[in-house]
Amino acid sequence: MFTRFLRLATLTACLLIPLPALATFEVVVTSSSYKPIAEYIGGDMVHVTNLVEGYQDPHLVRPKPSLAVLLAEADLFVATGLDLEMWAPALVDQANNPKLRSGQGGYVAVSTGLHIAHAPTTLDRSEGDVHIFGNPHIHTSPLNGKVIAQNIAVGLKRLDPPNAATYDANLARFENEVDVRLFGKELVDALGSKTLTKLAATGKLIPFLESQQYKGQPMIDLLGGWMGQALPLRGKKLVTFHENWTYFLELFGLEVVDYMEPKPGIPPSPGHISSLITNMQEQDVKVMLAASYFDVSKVKLVAERAGAVPVVTGLSVGGQDGMDSFFDQFDIWIPTLLNAYRQAGQL
């Protein structure tokens, strides 16, 4: 009698606990901004977890046991690959998961193949938080998003060759969505993705569009999407706290006049703040941009003294309310900046 009850109970319990799908791969990504991309490419076949939240400083992550546990069970580890995540190799070592060591199949460096901005010419830690392989905040450009997606797709295909076609299809869908959101559908249809990507990446897109006619109208009129929306921002000057948005600002044509940090990762000194304020006044810089993980009061204070509009926003997915997908980042940053320049009377 009792054994029957036990058997029944066990059976019921088994039915109640949903079993995870068998072919799910555990993908661990460092930045929260890589997570939606990995989910886009992997679809139902992956379960993605990120190590760094959007409100955290990606340079400093306190290793906790759960992070090592995550990595121990991961099939694929997706990291930036530049030396942004200095803590990552130690974590991988600790997780003791041979699949994940760099150079093994389970490791993907999403920055591979990117043109890296600001690679330093001198190597010296006294220059601050210098990244010897260049600026690592790569997720701030939609174009880089496509490269990140390509690298993740390569990793997934290596992990799961039978589903390669699905990953390729998802990648194509993602690339197309980025193109349409970045340039507008009309322009993508007329010029094609490859041409647009190359022109935008080399900074030649806007002059090209301005010089061309198509079907009797100036081609620039076809430009939509984020590029179209951000056209008024081109040539605008600003100061940022850290070199966080280098790729974004380059793509959309904004000019960084100065940084609040004298050197990356080193807090400002009075002399630097003084010359910063002078510089801002001389060059008529009215907007300051900082990631939400910096101390907001510092940004506000300097902005107040320099008569500028402070903009504090999430740097990556999850960095502020509503920034939930890779695309949300740009849907938030561009209108926020437009607003700031309007408020500053420069638009």
Add this chain to the structure above:
Amino acid sequence: MNHFWTIMSAPFVECLILVGLHSYLGLHVLRRHVIFVDLSLAQIAALGTTVGILFGIYDTESPASFLFALAFTVLGAAIFALSRFRDERIPQEAFIGLVYAVTAALAVLVVEKTKGVEHLVNIMHGRLLWVRWTEVATAAVAYSILGAIHYVFRKQFLFISEHPDQAFEKGWNVRAWDFFFYVTFGFTISISVKVAGVLLVFVFLVAPAIIALLLSKNIRTQLWIGWVTGVIVTTVGMSLSWWADMPTGPMVVSFYGVVLLLVALVLYVVRAERTSIALRNLGLGTVVLLLGGGVFWVGGSLLAHSSLANIEQEVSFGDLGAATGGHFHGHGHEVDAHAGHDGHQHAHLHGEQPAAEPAPVASYQELFEQAEIPMDGLEVVQEALEHEPATGLQLLHAFLSDAETPPFYRSMGRDLLQEKAGQDFGFLPDAADNTTALTAFEAWIGEQSAG
């Protein structure tokens, strides 16, 4: 110099206000043998702020956040009042240190569940340079009130600080007075630490008190000595920070340390029974210090040299990896370093082309096939039409037949066709199917070459 005052005046006034109350409280701290009580109370206040974040008060500058800090401070005051044992087998300093360590650890644990690591970092170093006038005004008002309380009860506070045993015997409620003292002390600390940081507050408490105790036995004189040295050190330290362009708080702290050392050395020489021996010892000490410094300097630069060599080696490995395509720091010759092994080929988005061997001049046909994007392809077609018209027409045909050529470039191709052939064979850039036009174009090319 233009911004010296706009930037430095608020921090300077803030420091003067701090010197006012802290130099006085420091005298109490030394008398009570509770040197690290400020560190401990500051950490308790910080834990309060952190717990506030846990409750959703993210703005650490807000009054709500400050209330959390104050509530925790009162709790801390109670702990310290209760922990003064009459039987001093366990020194209270041990207990204070323990409270510091435990609250600091708790804050790290709490912060793990919240956002806001940065304010924990701020607690140590403060943000003196970033102080606002409103904060300076708040501090001035608060310290005036706290100062007035200490002035009114100065005799009682001094008595329980100096002679707690006698106070017990006289029937005073020492625990209640202790609690009262620690509450006022804690309020002072919570306000100052938020701005000046633990390090600066600690030095402002202890350094003037040490100098004063070295120089005098009278509390009134001691207080004046504390104030005067405080003002001098602040003024000089802040100016140094400006001229040397160094962080302000740490500069003032370090300078206070130097001043303390100088005062101690001067007193050592002045008060020595035989000045000549004191001077000789001083000289010997300096020589030993210089020698030691020299050893560090030589050793340090040797070590730095070797570690720099390591970094350089690492970088050159990176380049090597890129060249062989086998290392994950590769510079962009492939989309993924492993792609090569799998045979995947990907578009080179921005990667510079691998340095090619000096090759023989490629034909237009080859150049056309190498073109990655339609824009480059069309350029090759144009070049070819100019220099090798026959090849050019073939390539133009190929360009227009390619399903991947976008409409814009097809219409440009159509214009080229119109220009070279004098007709467009009915080619429509937006049409899905142009077979008829392309066949007609091909036939025309055939006629041309035959003719």
